[in-house]
Amino acid sequence: MWATGGSGTPEGSEEASSARTGNEGPGTRALMEEVVDHRNLERAAKRVRQNRGSPGIDGMTVEELPRWMREQWPGMREQLLAGSYEPKPVRRVQIPKRGGGERELGIPTVGDRVIQQAILQVLQPRLDPTFSDHSYGFRPGRSAHDAVSQMRDYVTEGRVWVVDIDLEKFFDRVNHDMLMGRLAKRLEDRRLLRTLRRYLSAGVMVNGVKVEQRRGTPQGGPLSPLLANVYLDEVDKELERRGHAFVRYADDLRVLVRSKRAGERVMGALIKRFAKLRLRVNESKSTVARVYERPFLGFDLWVNKKGETKIGVASKSMERMKERVRELTNKRRGRRVEQVVWQLQRYLQGWWRYFGLTESRRGLRDVEGWTKNATDRRGRGRVGLFVRESALAQARATVAACIGPLSVHSAPARPGPSTTWRTGTSSAA
């Protein structure tokens, strides 16, 4: 089933299934006690409050949390310990997706977010260490950078073909029963399992009416990312067992192979494997291709003159950055110039912080220099002193020179790395 008729490939073959060892770690029976422990709960409430998220279906804001904790918590605690707690439905919010289309968020009540967070804090330390080393998304201590670097290393080993898979509406299609089955193999506390099940079937509020959801884990629930990793863990382990070189970030899976043929075989197998999980591979976003043709987490790979594989900024990400810079500089809606520059610096610094992983040094170095230039101004040196109307234009010109043409309307494109706009270095009043 797993291995379709393919011969001579470097990957080994092995039978599936290995059955997890009962439960993870000691004391999985009294997990709910850990969840409702007041220290754990305080930490959870703090996190939810600091996220500054908007209310769920009951309209309670995060500012009202302390009051809620005092008045509603004792009752909730008892219900949780009895395994009889019923979460509220989530609030449906549509937001635009990066690649077009809409993302359906499911926003739980602030109170439910606290409880889910409290559960996460108990489950994450137990479950996460059991996950595959090849899985990077939503996991503490593992970054997108780690995933990209790992993929680059696989490519350096000569695996230049990639099976690129993205799942369709991933969170929305997670099967409740199958997920619960996975969880039941790892956790013994039946009250906790019951509440997790109830969170999954809490449903959505659609103009005053609760609509049952028979599948999916809400995009917006604190627990959902962990549950998603639990759901796909078995696939990770199977790929591992077969000795595949792969990296997974959430629902973005890359298997690196040495030939197109091997890739197509793996792709076919994975489509079937995901179908077994009631998940569908996104046909438009998934393919077998040369790694250099497929961006990953905002980066792409390329080969330098010496034949080394290097990490670069994917062109989509580059275009998005330019667009944002244009948007921040072009027309300023009643903002002062210094405000515009400050915002631009802030954005570019954050951008570079992520994309600084890139090893392509064509002009991007200068973005860094430029950004630092504008930013590294110790003390509370005010931007106001050195910024004048021309600073804005120069900033745009510099970026344009580093990154490419930014706009049609004003691009002198005569940057000069050593332009004089840094003149007001000294402290200011």
Place this chain on the structure above:
DNA sequence: CTATCCAATAC
């Protein structure tokens, strides 16, 4: 070393 606040990116 602790705490609060802000920002960027990935999904």
Place this chain on the structure above:
RNA sequence: AUUGUAUUGGAUAG
């Protein structure tokens, strides 16, 4: 308005 997880960085106060 827009939720969540994770990573990385900055500022400020002790």
